[in-house]
């Protein structure tokens with residue numbers, strides 16, 4: 001293929017770039033490749049990168065790519081760096097925070113990441129209260145409620161525009177089920193609902209065409225989807241958790257949000273959101289398919305029919321989620337804001 005044809009394929013688009021996207025934690029393992037993928041997204045007109053280190057370097061590097069967007073790096077060393085990065089942003093992606101090491105659960109990250117996410121959410125509340133906020137930092141089951149509470153305290157909470165990014169569970173499920181069934185992963189779609197940690201991740205295999213696989217094969221598959229994160233943490237052996245698959249997942253999620261904002265029809269994606277599904281049972285957030293539009297979430301879909309085994313998983317999931325959400329709320333209540 002001629003280089004010019006290749007460059008046209010990669011970089012040309014008839015889509016109008018119009019959205020300002022900010023990545024908080026842009027120099028990290030997820031932040032860098034995620035920023036690269038957002039630089040390639042034609043709906044983005046301005047990409048702002050913020051981190052405690054290297055954000056200007058990463059921004060300069062990406063700024064040489066000939067797509068129709070401007071890239072600007074902001075550092076915490078400059079006055080109002082964070083405020084400038086967020087000023088009037090349309091979409092904010094948050095992969096800031098520490099990743100796991102072998103032997104840790106996502107909840108073990110709470111002690112450090114809760115404060116980071118609280119402070120970044122405070123800056124979002126002050127500088128871009130209308131933004132769609134996509135939270136990647138773990139533990140997602142608690143960091144999303146933290147952001148909600150912070151925004152509530154500032155009187156700017158819009159539940160239609162706050163998202164916990166659980167897309168990695170969806171893409172893992174597509175991949176892993178295709179490995180078991182010998183199918184094309186791009187054609188596989190599993191509805192994964194609940195939360196984003198261990199047993200709160202519920203892959204609804206009964207809703208796929210592969211429900212008749214032997215029980216032990218299915219149990220193993222479900223366990224692999226639920227603990228796929230641990231597989232990467234173990235393989236990286238102390239150097240972090242999923243970054244490349246996560247940045248791919250994050251870019252797909254962000255693209256859905258941008259498609260919704262730009263008025264595309266039937267934009268449906270799973271996300272951990274402020275949800276009516278189990279609110280009566282005291283569970284304010286739950287991941288299920290949601291339809292996105294110009295004002296954020298336009299519809300939250302129920303999770304559909306479950307098998308007896310999946311019903312039992314849902315019971316366990318809800319018990320853990322309730323505690324994770326309460327922990328996030330309590331942290332903000334006890335913080336001086």
Ligand SMILES: NC(=O)C1=CN([C@@H]2O[C@H](COP(=O)(O)OP(=O)(O)OC[C@H]3O[C@@H](n4cnc5c(N)ncnc54)[C@H](O)[C@@H]3O)[C@@H](O)[C@H]2O)C=CC1
Pocket residue numbers: 024025026027028029030031050051052053095096097098099100109113116120135136137138139140165166167168169196240241242243246
């Ligand atoms: N939602 C999901 O499915 C997934 C979530 N994660 C989570 O994403 C987070 C980031 O993971 P990695 O990128 O691998 O970690 P990393 O350590 O490579 O990068 C994190 C970046 O955040 C920056 N940072 C820390 N505090 C900050 C602050 N106050 N403001 C701005 N930037 C700040 C750091 O300087 C660093 O560059 C972790 O909490 C991890 O558990 C990881 C994989 C999947």
Ligand SMILES: O=C([O-])CC(=O)C(=O)O
Pocket residue numbers: 099100106138168228229230232233241242
């Ligand atoms: O496992 C981790 O800590 C990172 C993560 O959330 C994932 O890979 O799903």
